[in-house]
Amino acid sequence: MHPNSDFMHRCELVDLTRVAQGCFRLKLYAPALTGAEPGQFVHLRAGSSTDPLLRRPFSIHYVDQKAGEIWLLIRVVGPATSALSRLRPGAELDLLGPLGNTFPAREEAAAAMLVAGGIGLAPLYFLARRRLEAGLAFDLLLGGAEGSSLPGDAFFDCAGLKPMLATEDGSRGFKGTVVDLLKQRLESGEKPSRIHACGPVPMLARVVDLGKIYAVPVHISLESLMACAVGACLGCVFPFKINGMLEYRRVCRDGPVFNGEEAHFNFV
Amino acid sequence: MSDSCLSATIAGITMANPLVAASGCYGYGFDYRHCIDPACWGAIVVKGTTLHPRLGNPPPRLVETPSGLLNAIGLQNPGIAYFLKYIRVRLPELGCPVLVNIAGETLDEYRRLAALLNGVDEVAGLEVNISCPNVKKGGISFGCDPALVYELVCRVREAYRGPLIVKLSLEAGNIVSVAEAATRAGADALSLINTIKGMVIDVQKRRPVLGNSTGGLSGPALRPLAVRAVWEVSQAVSVPVIGMGGIMQAEDALQFILAGSAAVAIGTANFVNPAVPKEICDGLKRYLADNGFTHYRELIGLARPGS
Known part of the structure; x- marks a missing residue:
């Protein structure tokens, strides 16, 4: 940890695993950050040169309090994420955090619906596991263009999660977008207490529209x-x-x- | 080396060191407190403040470029009345002198802003922004014409008795003429350079990336242009120059000081490394000790011929 600072940290990369096509999970040893809550993020420096220049923000994907770890889920989209995906365990990462607000933590009797598009899974996985640990009901809906772009079953099984998948090519789960899947669930009469959504902006816009139609509050990340x-x-x-x-x-x-x-x- | 080797007085403002947090990059000075003590700065220049609240430009407002950053914030701010009512009283908590960057759409707006800030104890001085590339009215449109700059700075000078700094752009092809005009009109110091207007195109969408189409370039990509500007301006005017443009580390700050800067401002580097003011102070002290200097002011303009 940086001297005289609550928010500046140097953390060791403990594990880096490819979990889907172009998608990596990083585990960082960061005991000072294990108080983070679902929804919060870290601002990570991808190298020490001036190109790429800026830090990159990443949602906190999970906090493993026992191991003193925070996890990040990263999709490779450019030079910074590409550099991160090539790191080896033992590498030291420079990050700021935890930053930002959290998903509202109100306990609800009725199930919450967690709707993730692609890498939008990152913060909702954390929220899902926290709800699971607290015994709160929820459904996790996850969509992607194709099956290979989403983590495999083992990724969810070992966390005790059972996501409902939607793929546009129909290769895994429901054939269509995650919004189509959400719409079907709401049309069939399901009444979640609230929807938490994270994904591309056009997807979030459609989820919010559905929330208005079915009178379900929607929180977007x-x-x-x-x-x-x-x-x-x-x-x-x-x-x-x-x-x-x-x-x-x-x-x-x-x-x-x-x-x-x-x-x-x-x-x- | 003791801390006193970095003490500075710019435009009559006493500063613990010659490092200034650049306007627009540091909010009102409070946002980085969890990372670093704001008192480590020589001074902080707060976000560009306008007469009326401004919504700012539509997003996206940022795009990264090779070793640089284009921004088009568009002077989003709550306006001078809000600043005076709610922010002013908190400024002493920061523990260093605070300057207010003012931006108007007309000459009269600059004058009114200056008049409203005249005699405000919590504000150590003004930085007059005649170089913002991201607003349609005012900003850079004032900063390129030496006659207009003279007129503008005269009006601000009449309305404001405290330290007055004028922030210049390199977009003015004649930055030295503009600098001379600002000085003749009564500027106590000059800060340079503001960002330079640039653009990035998204080739998939076949549209500019930024919501405002263009934005101001900052970061290391800008540095050589800024060092050159400081070199030229500091030899032409007798007032101190606050140099800025892509300073990331002590060596960069030294380039500006050796070119003729009496102080240096740091903007984009804060985004990358919030500890940058502390690290640069430490680096400057090391350089002084290693090279047999006792105070940083001995280095100002030392790269000039005949120095």
């Missing part, structure tokens, strides 16, 4: 390129409509979890 990640630079904002007025809110500091009804998707 947003992704954004960030510079500071502490609320200073105003670079990561997303549009919201609050009392009819457009407002830009910081994904890093005001979020990343927001009330979906307030998000101004039409503006994007």
Whole structure:
């Protein structure tokens, strides 16, 4: 840990495993970060050169308190994530965190629905395991373009999770998008207490629409390129409509979890 | 080396060291407190403040470029009234001098902002932003014309008695003429350079990446241009220059000081390494000790011929 700082850490990479096509799970030894809650993120430096220059934000994928570890789930999309995917155990990573707010932790009798699109699984896996550990009911819905882009069954089995999968090519689970699957579940009369969603913005917009139709509150976890990640630079904002007025809110500091009804998707 | 080897006085503002947190990168000084004590700065320049609240530009507002960052925030801020009512009173908690960066859409807005901040004890001075590349009115449109800069700085000078710094852009092809105009009009110091307007195109969408289409380039990619600008301006004017542009480490800060900067400002590097002010101070002290200097001011402009 960095001297005189609660938020700056140097952590050892304990394990790096490929869990799906282009998708890696990193386990970091970071006892100082094990107080993190589902929804929070870390701001990670992918190297020591100036290219890539900025840190990259990643949702905390799980906290293993016993092992003193935090886990990250990373999809390779560019040079920074590619460099991270090539690290070897023992490597030291420079990160800030835990940052951001959390999914609302209210205990609900009725089941919550956790709806993940692709790498949007990262924070919802953490939330799902926390609910499982607390004995709270939930369903985890996970969608991807094809079966190989999603982690295999063993990835979920060893955590005691039973996700409902949706793939657009129909190679695993429901044939269609995760939004189509959610719609089918809601149409069939299921009434979750709330929906927690994370994934691409167009997907989140459709989940929020369904939530409005079926009167289920939706919480969304947003992704954004960030510079500071502490609320200073105003670079990561997303549009919201609050009392009819457009407002830009910081994904890093005001979020990343927001009330979906307030998000101004039409503006994007 | 003791801390006193870095003490600085810029535009009459006494600073513990010559490092300044650059406007727009440090909010109002409070956001990084969990990472580092804001008192480690020589001074902090807060987010560009306007007469009326500003929503800012539509996202995306950031895109990374090779060793650089394009931003198009668009001066999102709650306005001067909010600043004076809610933020001003908290500034002493930061433990270092705080300057307010002001940006207007008209000459009169700059004058009114300066008048509202005149005599405000918690504010150590003003940085007049005539170089923002991300707003349609004001900003850089004022900063390129020496006659207009003279007029603008005269009006701010009449309205504000405290330390006055003018922030310049390299977009003005004649940065030295603009610097001379600002100085003639009564600027106590100059800060340079602001970001330079750039663009990135998304070839899949066949559209500019940024919501504002263009943005201001910062980071190491900008550094050689900024060092050159400091070199030229600091030889042409007698007021101190606060140099900035891609400073990531002590060696970069030294380049600016040797080129003629009396102080240096740090922006983008904070995003990468929040401990950067402390690390640069330590690095400057080491350089002084290793090279037989007793105070950093002995280094200012030392790279110039004949120094």
